[in-house]
C-alpha cells in the first residue's frame with residue numbers, strides 16, 4: 001500500500017491517510033485538521049473515535065485529536081474550543097522525513113469568515129508525523145497582522161483505553177490544577193498515579209512535559225513541548241448528555257490534552273508560537289516501559 005492516500009472519508013469529507021512500512025497508520029481529515037485514527041504496527045487503534053460522531057461540516061468530530069484554536073474551551077468570547085475544528089484546512093503536502101516518519105502538513109489562514117469571528121490575521125499550521133511506534137502532532141501559529149494577538153489552544157487528544165476504570169495517568173503528582181468539573185476549584189494533585197472513578201475535567205497548570213497512560217500491560221508515553229498545561233477529561237456518565245457519544249463509551253476513552261489555557265500566548269506582529277504533542281506506544285510494553293529520546297521534537 002502507498003505511504004500516502006488522499007481520498008474522501010466519512011461524510012464525503014477529504015481525508016489523508018498515512019501508512020508506515022512497519023504497518024502503523026494514521027488518518028487526518030482536512031475538516032478541522034482532525035486526526036481521527038492512529039493505529040500501531042499490530043493494527044490496534046490507539047485513538048478513541050465515538051461511534052456516534054458526526055462527520056459533517058458545522059459539527060466537530062467527536063474523538064481523535066480536535067484542534068482547539070484560537071480559544072481553549074470557554075476561556076474567551078468565541079464558541080467553545082474556537083473555530084479551527086469547524087473549518088476546512090488546506091493540505092500543504094505530504095512527505096517522508098529523514099527520521100523515516102510519514103508526515104502530512106496542513107494549514108489554515110484567516111479569511112473574511114474567521115476575521116468576522118476573531119478579528120486577527122493569522123496563519124496556523126498543523127503537522128502530523130507517523131513513525132513505527134510514534135505519532136507527533138505540531139501546531140504552529142503565526143501572527144500575520146499588525147497588532148499583538150492573544151490566544152489559547154489545545155490538542156484535545158482522545159486516547160483509546162480498553163476500560164478507563166483500569167487505567168492510570170502517571171507523572172502528575174504535586175502539580176497544581178484547576179478543577180473544571182467542580183467550579184474551577186484550585187488544588188494540588190496528591191496522586192502519583194491518577195485513577196478515574198467519576199467525571200474528570202482537570203486543567204493541570206504548568207504540567208510536566210512527560211506523562212504516561214498505563215493500562216495493564218499496555219502503556220502510551222505522552223509528551224508535549226510549547227504547551228504549558230495538560231487537560232485531562234472524561235465525561236463519565238455525563239456522556240449521556242452528549243448527543244454524539246454513546247452512554248457507555250466514556251469507558252473507552254481518556255482525553256489527555258496538551259494545552260495553553262491560564263496564561264494565554266501573546267504574539268507580537270510577525271511573531272510565531274509552536275506547540276506539540278507526541279505519543280509512543282511500544283509494542284507489548286509493560287507498565288514501566290520508558291523511552292524518551294524517540295519523542296524529542
Ligand code: TA6
Nearest residue numbers: 073080081156180201231233257
Ligand atoms: O477539554 C475539556 C473540555 O473543555 C471539557 O470541559 C469538555 O466539555 C470537553 O472539552 C469537550 O468539549 P466539546 O465542546 O467537544 O463537547
